[in-house]
Amino acid sequence: MKPKSECIPLNPQFSRMFSEELTENDEAIFAKITTTRLSSEQVDRIVNPATLYPRQETVLAVHWHPEHIPLELVEQRIHNTFPNMKKSLIIPTQHNELLCFHEYAGVEIDAYSKGFNQKVQLLLHFHERRVQSAHVLKSMLAYTLKYRQHQMNDLLDTLIKPNESRIQLAATETGANDECIRFVQAQMKKLSLLIGHHYDKIPIEVFKNKLLRDFLDEYRPEYGDAWINRAQIFLHAVKQIVKSQFPMRYFYRTSEIIEEVRSLGGGIVIPHPEQFWPILLADYDVDGYEIWNPQSRRYTEFLISVVNRKNAVQIRSSKRLLLFMGDDTHMGEKIRDVDKQDPEKAAREIGVQPAWEEIPIRKALITANMSRKCVIEEYKARLGEEMPKTDPQ
Structure with missing residues (x-):
């Protein structure tokens, strides 16, 4: 079942409301960032470097x-x-x-x-x-190898459970306001639901912290670079706090x-x-x-x-x-x-x-x-x- 929709007001520059309810666009974004298939354009970009070094033997x-x-x-x-x-x-x-x-x-x-x-x-x-x-x-x-998945899960839990002390520390470091924090939390709730729905189909190499960054980045056309950049700065600060406190037992x-x-x-x-x-x-x-x-x-x-x-x-x-x-x-x-x-x-x-x-x-x-x-x-x-x-x- 889908979670109950909760609307969160965005920055005044946005006229629409942000919903936590999963959409077809969210599903498409998740499929894009978790696939390991390469398009013909991506293959061409891999095999043909922009710069050659003919003198290096x-x-x-x-x-x-x-x-x-x-x-x-x-x-x-x-x-x-x-x-x-x-x-x-x-x-x-x-x-x-x-x-x-x-x-x-x-x-x-x-x-x-x-x-x-x-x-x-x-x-x-x-x-x-x-x-x-x-x-x-x-x-x-x-x-x-499993530690990266554990760390990613810790990062998600920090944001959506949430861990208030870590969030406040990151907010203090970055100047993120409540609106920015709520936006990141809502997006990460979506991501967590998507991971749960598709867990058995996701390649193990996808389970790492950059999945959260990639998910946010895909919303640039919808919310604009300035807003997503602001959210990414806050997310990065939370990630660094999680990494610094990660247990050594792994x-x-x-x-x-x-x-x-x-x-x-x-x-x-x-x-x-x-x-x-x-x-x-x-x-x-x-x-x-x-x-x-x-x-x-x-x-x-x-x-x-x-x-x-x-x-x-x-x-x-x-x-x-x-x-x-x-x-x-x-x-x-x-x-x-x-x-x-x-x-x-x-x-x-x-x-x-x-x-x-x-x-x-x-x-x-x-x-x-x-x-x-x-x-x-x-x-x-x-x-x-x-x-x-x-x-x-």
Whole structure:
């Protein structure tokens, strides 16, 4: 049964009343934002990048997210982006979902570091043959994958039950008035009903916080950019509060994940290091650090010097820490309607990391004896080494 309709007055600029009752338009919007089917136009947008890099012959891409875009289409895009590519290491890192791309497999897993009481992320990379029977790792990933749905449910509950303390905190941070809050709550009630009605048909990858953002965005033609932008600012603030208070029980400890990856002979890279400063001090058994990312550019030269010093005093292992750059491309962003894209995210490209060519950073990399080419060669050698021997007892 449909819920009892409750009319909520909108901003005076709107002459009509907003109703919480589900309409055919709401159903159509929900179907649009939850489908994983691509139109011919979207396929064309994926396989034909706007910018080509014919001079780049070496491509290192070990931090990117295909989301629901088929890997065969992503592969076409990569080859079209780098028509003269000769050496490469390209591994997808879907959030908490292991994917294979030719001879390599990868994943970005969320973890919990007890030492500094914080959620962190790890990039895990493997030769494909090593994860064919990785039952423990796959079960860990399956458990962790569920956290995004739990967090989305927490976000919805915060808005529609509601959690008044969180809502007031978000309203104070953003200046959202009662009218804006009621509008967002009413829209999220609709979304919650739609999820309930279609739950068994929705792909699991859809269950994440951005579903709420996407749902609101589709009402821009009806309510206008100014109003939806205002609502999105408030929604984003609520999301950040929910994320900051989310319980750590949904994550395995960082040390547990590292131990399992090493038992499989996999590689481990720390992404977004400037967001996780304590990791630089934790002395985890990892293969390297990401020292540049579209979200993490400020400390690149400093991070190179830190890793360089660590390598200079490395005693316990002959393997040096490697320097990586991650483009952190989210392919799903590229098929959104242009007026609803996040321009910064939409501009990211698999394998495009301009910092490799920036003069100050190049000088620092030369000092560290690092380059895309040598990182590819060294990391491939590690991922291609023989499987670790296990104790027969």
